[in-house]
Amino acid sequence: MRVGLIGTGFMGRVHAAAWAQTPAEIAGYFSLSEAAGRDLAGQFGGQVFADLDELLAACDVVDICTPTHTHLAIGRQAAAAGKPIVCEKPLARTVAEGQALIAACREAGVALLVAQVVRFFPEFRLARDQIAGGELGAPAVIRLRRGTFQPRRAEGNWYVEFDKSGGMMLDLMIHDFDYARWIGGEVDQVYARHIGRRFPEAGVDHALVILTHRGGAISHVEGSWAYPPPLFRTQLEIACSNGWVRHDSEESTALLVRLHQQAGEIPDVPLAASPLLENPYTTQIRAFYRHLTEGTPLPVTAADGLAAVQIALGAIESAQTGRPVRLPALPEVAS
Secondary structure (H helix, E strand, O other): OEEEEEOOOHHHHHHHHHHOOOOOEEEEEEOOOHHHHHHHHHHHOOEEEOOHHHHHHHOOEEEEOOOHHHHHHHHHHHHHOOOOEEEEOOOOOOHHHHHHHHHHHHHHOOOEEEEOHHHHOHHHHHHHHHHHOOOOOOEEEEEEEEEOEOOOOOOOOHHHOHHHHOHHHHHOOHHHHHHHHHHHOOEEEEEEEEOHHHOOOOOOOEEEEEEEEOOOOEEEEEEEOEOOOOOOEEEEEEEEOOEEEEEEOOOOOOEEEEEOOOOOOOOOEEEOOOOOOOOHHHHHHHHHHHHHHHOOOOOOOHHHHHHHHHHHHHHHHHHHHOOOEEOOOOOOOOO
8 A cells, every 4th residue: 555645744744654654655745845755755765746646646545634724625636536535634624625525535435534633542532432331321521621832923834824724723622522522422502712812912822612412411622722832731521420530641640430339439440541552643544544454444434524623613603703603413424
């Protein structure tokens, strides 16, 4: 299997390193930065292509690690060439663009994996497995927190250009919107408060979002680009009908679980999530490789990626209007 990487920035490098841990061969790179492409080629093999069509002709699989607003155009071209696609999150800048990309892949008959990597982090997956096992009961309140520093406000940095990235609420919080939906099920309503537009030059961008799930659960999602560099922190806390599970990236214990008791008390049960076995990005790419070579189910479907975009954009709309936003049911899409 030959892989073509499109985009050679930070995420392109991360994905290249992940592919290097599979039997696949990196055929080459297409990038706006020839120097960055040459650097990756020197480390992971492959060649730098000056033309996207030439890269597509030389590979079997495409991995899109470009800015969010470019995903649709590149994805359509890759799908038309008959190449299965890994697309870095978010799937697209708008729901309509996401639907168009999914339609292009469906019509071409190619697989589409949306790289929502948090599902592959061991602590987050272990928490989900504990709930899916049934012992904790039904999830009732899901609290998720993800905070880091704002990307540099440098010329050409698309992350801080809202029209291109969707800002912190789409680019960063989409991780936890996807995870909340994975745990609590489909989302009916979104309500958000956001201070980012009030301090555009201060490097302060913070949001609080409440998701109402169709099954009755409520998610509280907090996202921030207001931390001092290089800080990055995540937390999860899920209260269920028969127990509770918690993770904090700043604590040494991977996961704490406690069950409700009829009488007496037992201490929290710490669970090890084996966080050092493998980089989650590698786990994610391995899963796609197995899908292509063995036919295993896609761990994140196109529908998952589209729903996460819809939730994030609903949160942005709610923050802008000050009102809750109802999310219409999305049409069924092929996985």
